[in-house]
Amino acid sequence: MTEIRHIVFDIGKVLIHYDPDLPFSRLIPDETERKRFFETICTSEWNIEQDRGRGWEEAEALLIAEFPEHEENIRNFRHHWHEMVPHAYDDSVEFMEALIDKGHDVTLLTNWAKDTFVEARGRFPFLDRPRGITVSGEIGMIKPDRGIYDHHAATFGLEPAATVFIDDSQKNVDGARAAGWQAVLFQNAKTLEEDLERFGISR
Numbered sequence: 001m002t003e004i005r006h007i008v009f010d011i012g013k014v015l016i017h018y019d020p021d022l023p024f025s026r027l028i029p030d031e032t033e034r035k036r037f038f039e040t041i042c043t044s045e046w047n048i049e050q051d052r053g054r055g056w057e058e059a060e061a062l063l064i065a066e067f068p069e070h071e072e073n074i075r076n077f078r079h080h081w082h083e084m085v086p087h088a089y090d091d092s093v094e095f096m097e098a099l100i101d102k103g104h105d106v107t108l109l110t111n112w113a114k115d116t117f118v119e120a121r122g123r124f125p126f127l128d129r130p131r132g133i134t135v136s137g138e139i140g141m142i143k144p145d146r147g148i149y150d151h152h153a154a155t156f157g158l159e160p161a162a163t164v165f166i167d168d169s170q171k172n173v174d175g176a177r178a179a180g181w182q183a184v185l186f187q188n189a190k191t192l193e194e195d196l197e198r199f200g201i202s203r
Contacts, residue, residue: 002161004182004199008152009096009130010143010167011110014186016088016124023080027073041067042077050113053140081116085123091189093126098203100129108133109152109165111142111172132156143167144175153179164199166192 012018020038028034038044041063050059056078063074100106108130112120114137121127134152141148153160160180167173168186176183184195196202 002159004162004164004201006105006107006156006158006163007099007196007201008107008109008158008163008165008176008181010165010169010172010186011108011112011120011127012085013168014089014166015092015096015126016085016120018085020077020084022086023076023083024073027076027080037070037073041070042074047077048111048142050116051111051136052142053114053137056113056115078116082119082123085120088124088126089189092192095189095193095203097126097129099201102203104201106130107152107156107158109143109148110134111136113137143169143172144178146175146179149176149179149181153181164196164201 009015020042021034024034024037028037046059046063050056060074060078064071067074096106108127110117110133112135114135117135117137127133132155134148134155136142136148139148139151141151143149149160152158153163161182163181165173165176165181165183166186167176167183170185173183173185182199184192186192193203
């Protein structure tokens with residue numbers, strides 16, 4: 001196995017908590033109705049297009065044209081977005097910063113809308129600790145598409161075989177492997193530390 005020289009972290013659900021239910025459990029208290037709202041209106045497929053670079057005004061207009069009776073809650077998705085990311089995972093952040101402090105090359109690769117990432121960066125200063133970040137909404141590509149991994153590697157001078165990627169989504173892990181990277185599925189900070197030790201990486 002090639003020696004790992006580059007470590008790439010995902011952000012959402014790896015370093016920062018994300019849960020749309022946090023505001024919507026208040027906005028749509030009925031669990032069945034809330035589940036239907038996320039499955040048929042503000043779906044994951046709709047939201048990922050903002051991660052690909054679509055603006056919120058266009059995204060909201062598309063849904064409001066189809067579901068005018070849900071206009072308020074469609075707009076609430078962006079309006080209450082800050083509540084969906086309430087805190088960082090302190091143990092994951094501490095581990096990442098310890099790797100940086102030890103001299104490991106750490107970068108970030110995230111599916112994230114351009115404008116909400118600006119907000120997140122202001123709220124979570126540790127996002128500026130790694131050497132650099134690829135934000136999907138800024139470049140118009142998303143994981144697990146091959147192009148975003150190749151773009152990140154080219155931008156930061158990473159050798160794919162010498163790169164390990166950490167993500168909470170199996171399809172994104174598989175995408176990294178298809179691009180020639182090593183990759184691990186994130187479960188928690190303790191398991192991650194054990195997984196990286198198998199690659200010869202420690203804090």
